[in-house]
Amino acid sequence: MKKSVWSMCGMCTVRCPIRVETENDEVTWIEGNPHLLGGALCAKGSAGISLLNDPERPQQPLIRKGGRGAGRWDKVSWDTAFDYVAEKLNKIVDRYGPESVMMSCRGGPFADIVKAFIHGLGSPNFTNHDSACGRNAHHASLSLYGVGRTGFAYDIKKTRHLVLFGRNILASLRVAEVNQVLDMLDAGGRLTYVDVRQTMTGIKANRFFQVRPGTDYALALGIIHEVIREKAYDQEFIDRYVSDFDALVAFVEQYDIDWAARECGVKAERLREFVRELAIDRPQVVFHPGWMTSRYRDSFYSSRALHILNVLMGNIEVEGGQIFPKGPGDCGVKGLRSFDGQIPKPTVKRGDGVGWKYSHFDKGPGLFHLFYDTMVTEDPYPIKGLICVRHDPFSCFPDPAAQKEALDKLDLLVAVDTHYSEFGWYCDVILPESTYLERDSIIATQKGTKPRFICRNPAVAPRYDTKSLSEIIKGLADRVGIGHYFPYNSTEELQAWQLEPTGVRIEDFAEKGFVELTKEPIMYDRQKLDGKFKTPSGKIEIISQKLTEAGLPSLKPYESPEKPPKGKFRLVFGRSPVHAHGHTINNPLLHELMPENTLWVNRRAAARMGVKEGDWVEVSSNGMVNTIKAHVTDFIHPEAVYMVHGFGRQVPLQTRSYHAGVGDQKLMTGMLAAMDPVGGGLCLCECLVTVKRSSKNPKRMVEL
Ligand SMILES: Nc1nc2c(c(=O)[nH]1)N[C@H]1C(S)=C(S)[C@@H](COP(=O)(O)OP(=O)(O)OC[C@H]3O[C@@H](n4cnc5c(=O)[nH]c(N)nc54)[C@H](O)[C@@H]3O)O[C@H]1N2
Numbered sequence: 001m002k003k004s005v006w007s008m009c010g011m012c013t014v015r016c017p018i019r020v021e022t023e024n025d026e027v028t029w030i031e032g033n034p035h036l037l038g039g040a041l042c043a044k045g046s047a048g049i050s051l052l053n054d055p056e057r058p059q060q061p062l063i064r065k066g067g068r069g070a071g072r073w074d075k076v077s078w079d080t081a082f083d084y085v086a087e088k089l090n091k092i093v094d095r096y097g098p099e100s101v102m103m104s105c106r107g108g109p110f111a112d113i114v115k116a117f118i119h120g121l122g123s124p125n126f127t128n129h130d131s132a133c134g135r136n137a138h139h140a141s142l143s144l145y146g147v148g149r150t151g152f153a154y155d156i157k158k159t160r161h162l163v164l165f166g167r168n169i170l171a172s173l174r175v176a177e178v179n180q181v182l183d184m185l186d187a188g189g190r191l192t193y194v195d196v197r198q199t200m201t202g203i204k205a206n207r208f209f210q211v212r213p214g215t216d217y218a219l220a221l222g223i224i225h226e227v228i229r230e231k232a233y234d235q236e237f238i239d240r241y242v243s244d245f246d247a248l249v250a251f252v253e254q255y256d257i258d259w260a261a262r263e264c265g266v267k268a269e270r271l272r273e274f275v276r277e278l279a280i281d282r283p284q285v286v287f288h289p290g291w292m293t294s295r296y297r298d299s300f301y302s303s304r305a306l307h308i309l310n311v312l313m314g315n316i317e318v319e320g321g322q323i324f325p326k327g328p329g330d331c332g333v334k335g336l337r338s339f340d341g342q343i344p345k346p347t348v349k350r351g352d353g354v355g356w357k358y359s360h361f362d363k364g365p366g367l368f369h370l371f372y373d374t375m376v377t378e379d380p381y382p383i384k385g386l387i388c389v390r391h392d393p394f395s396c397f398p399d400p401a402a403q404k405e406a407l408d409k410l411d412l413l414v415a416v417d418t419h420y421s422e423f424g425w426y427c428d429v430i431l432p433e434s435t436y437l438e439r440d441s442i443i444a445t446q447k448g449t450k451p452r453f454i455c456r457n458p459a460v461a462p463r464y465d466t467k468s469l470s471e472i473i474k475g476l477a478d479r480v481g482i483g484h485y486f487p488y489n490s491t492e493e494l495q496a497w498q499l500e501p502t503g504v505r506i507e508d509f510a511e512k513g514f515v516e517l518t519k520e521p522i523m524y525d526r527q528k529l530d531g532k533f534k535t536p537s538g539k540i541e542i543i544s545q546k547l548t549e550a551g552l553p554s555l556k557p558y559e560s561p562e563k564p565p566k567g568k569f570r571l572v573f574g575r576s577p578v579h580a581h582g583h584t585i586n587n588p589l590l591h592e593l594m595p596e597n598t599l600w601v602n603r604r605a606a607a608r609m610g611v612k613e614g615d616w617v618e619v620s621s622n623g624m625v626n627t628i629k630a631h632v633t634d635f636i637h638p639e640a641v642y643m644v645h646g647f648g649r650q651v652p653l654q655t656r657s658y659h660a661g662v663g664d665q666k667l668m669t670g671m672l673a674a675m676d677p678v679g680g681g682l683c684l685c686e687c688l689v690t691v692k693r694s695s696k697n698p699k700r701m702v703e704l
């Protein structure tokens with residue numbers, strides 16, 4: 001029998017809306033939801049079928065029987081696995097208190113149920129991956145506007161000039177955003193791209209600045225200086241909504257465009273030309289603050305400077321600029337009922353110090369990497385249990401060996417994952433979640449000018465003995481005495497419970513896979529934005545009161561990044577359009593498209609080392625040595641080498657990806673605590689590596 005099912009892709013965390021066709025319980029076709037994406041899907045999304053049918057994933061709950069990481073497992077029933085985990089959790093709670101359990105979940109709309117579990121247990125320690133992703137950009141946004149990274153949507157389609165610093169938007173992608181960029185270019189919009197290497201985005205751009213690694217802050221300061229000198233800013237918007245503009249003017253006095261050009265290694269005249277264009281294109285100009293920009297010591301300040309440029313452009317709540325995402329409330333509709341919203345927040349202080357030791361950080365998910373220190377010192381209290389849902393800390397954070405040392409102090413490690421993650425392989429228990437094609441999820445809200453509710457429906461029956469997250473949470477909750485927070489026995493009951501206050505019914509999703517909460521896009525009156533900026537003063541704060549109270553500068557003087565000594569390079573990293581971090585590397589189809597990563601090396605630097613395209617090179621840092629093939633190119637700054645993140649996996653049951661390529665995070669030895677003290681992001685780009693030609697290369701014959 002043929003079926004058409006509305007769902008959401010799960011091959012990466014973007015969760016694009018999709019339509020899936022099935023025949024006799026087999027998936028025959030996947031496409032982007034035609035109502036929202038015009039059918040478009042990325043390579044990873046299309047490879048979902050080969051995830052579904054891949055036997056190299058956990059097929060039933062597993063309990064470790066050898067030492068941690070030894071790879072010897074007992075295959076058990078769900079009841080046995082739930083009982084095992086619950087018994088350990090109950091023991092930890094009895095002995096150390098509930099705060100000794102922490103839970104991490106890769107953010108997004110489905111995290112609600114995970115937060116509810118850990119808060120229901122009585123622990124404040126919910127966390128996620130973000131200190132290795134967007135925390136600097138998030139905290140920069142909070143310090144300026146009082147709203148976080150998701151506090152604005154970028155109206156890229158209608159923008160006249162999109163400016164991207166290390167935001168490789170066409171490769172590190174979201175399908176809807178790629179469509180918008182292409183539409184914007186077709187309509188004559190401009191794209192300016194800044195990176196240390198050429199990328200898929202750079203080659204589509206009208207202008208590409210190849211900068212010296214780590215100098216984005218200098219570039220942004222120089223641009224601010226020139227924008228102010230040329231009076232290319234929105235005076236009226238600034239007078240109305242911005243505090244301490246004068247402090248900004250005085251601060252950037254020293255950073256003129258010629259200085260910035262010299263510091264970054266780009267041409268001053270091209271920068272001037274760029275600023276003259278901004279003057280014409282504003283307010284329809286978007287400076288993307290960097291998703292994760294590049295993780296340098298001062299990335300918080302470079303991201304903040306990019307946010308400041310948006311403010312100078314006056315691009316807030318205008319078409320083609322930054323728009324406040326609207327929610328159900330803006331449409332006169334009550335929001336979905338939240339699981340976490342029903343539960344009193346635990347009052348005990350967080351184990352990572354966020355909110356008390358570090359008062360300027362957003363309490364929300366805190367900062368995962370800080371828990372490693374807590375595990376070792378047991379200050380402010382011991383951490384004894386860790387459950388990771390859809391999160392692989394050994395891929396996500398630097399130095400897995402150091403992480404293991406800290407984790408060895410814990411009594412319980414659990415992975416809830418669709419794959420064998422590197423972390424899962426080290427755990428005591430793996431609870432396998434069904435893939436997105438085999439399961440439903442809780443209903444989610446997607447905010448925007450036209451907010452909507454959206455849901456994921458199972459396309460086919462689970463291939464193996466796996467469960468959905470809501471079933472897993474319920475199974476555990478019942479056994480640790482908090483089942484009443486999860487009042488459902490089936491998906492129908494769960495979704496009905498969520499939808500109850502909204503007036504929307506589950507049948508309403510049948511037509512398009514989502515329910516739009518407004519017919520027309522909603523924009524606020526730009527003259528009445530008071531109250532929208534949630535800073536202490538209610539203004540856009542150039543000098544942030546919160547940072548000042550924490551004794552931290554809002555405008556930090558620029559410091560030039562270290563130049564790598566001879567033989568060393570700065571290790572930078574990024575994504576491939578055909579992989580999502582580490583978890584698609586073993587996917588049969590995607591592995592075929594990109595089986596391993598390479599090390600990009602600048603042609604002149606390679607010539608000095610006698611390295612040619614395809615040669616093996618040894619890349620090492622602090623005693624960690626790896627061998628990888630070189631990709632020799634003119635299109636990377638000579639101070640940097642680059643690799644795609646996610647490779648170098650070490651799970652033997654994943655035969656395609658086992659030891660294929662190199663994991664950049666494994667080279668970042670000793671960097672688990674290397675945090676930007678103001679932004680909270682890990683300084684992943686501050687790793688210098690030594691590169692040399694490997695003895696593994698076949699001897700070249702000498703031509704006579
Ligand atoms: N050195 C270095 N470190 C980095 C990065 C880098 O480029 N270099 N990138 C950083 C960035 S931007 C990020 S976002 C993080 C990402 O770090 P993670 O969040 O750890 O990465 P992912 O691979 O997206 O997902 C983690 C786990 O989710 C599992 N998973 C996938 N789908 C599902 C599902 O449907 N259900 C469940 N339960 N599990 C699922 C995967 O199998 C994987 O084990 O890493 C960061 N760390």
Ligand SMILES: Nc1nc2c(c(=O)[nH]1)N[C@H]1C(S)=C(S)[C@@H](COP(=O)(O)OP(=O)(O)OC[C@H]3O[C@@H](n4cnc5c(=O)[nH]c(N)nc54)[C@H](O)[C@@H]3O)O[C@H]1N2
Pocket residue numbers: 012013133134165166167168169171172173174194195196197199211212213214215216290291292293294572573574575576577578579580581642685
């Ligand atoms: N296909 C695919 N798409 C994805 C993901 C995925 O795994 N696969 N992951 C998603 C996630 S979680 C995230 S966070 C986003 C990340 O989206 P992006 O931030 O756009 O991601 P990256 O590919 O990591 O790009 C980082 C870029 O920074 C550059 N860079 C390094 N140093 C500097 C510097 O000093 N200055 C400048 N200007 N650039 C520098 C690198 O060369 C690289 O091109 O992508 C998302 N989209």
Ligand code: SF4
Pocket residue numbers: 009010011012013014015016041042043044045046173174175
């Ligand atoms: S960007 Fe690609 S992999 Fe990610 S959710 Fe969308 S279609 Fe799926």
Ligand SMILES: [Mo]
Pocket residue numbers: 132133134292
């Ligand atoms: Mo990310």
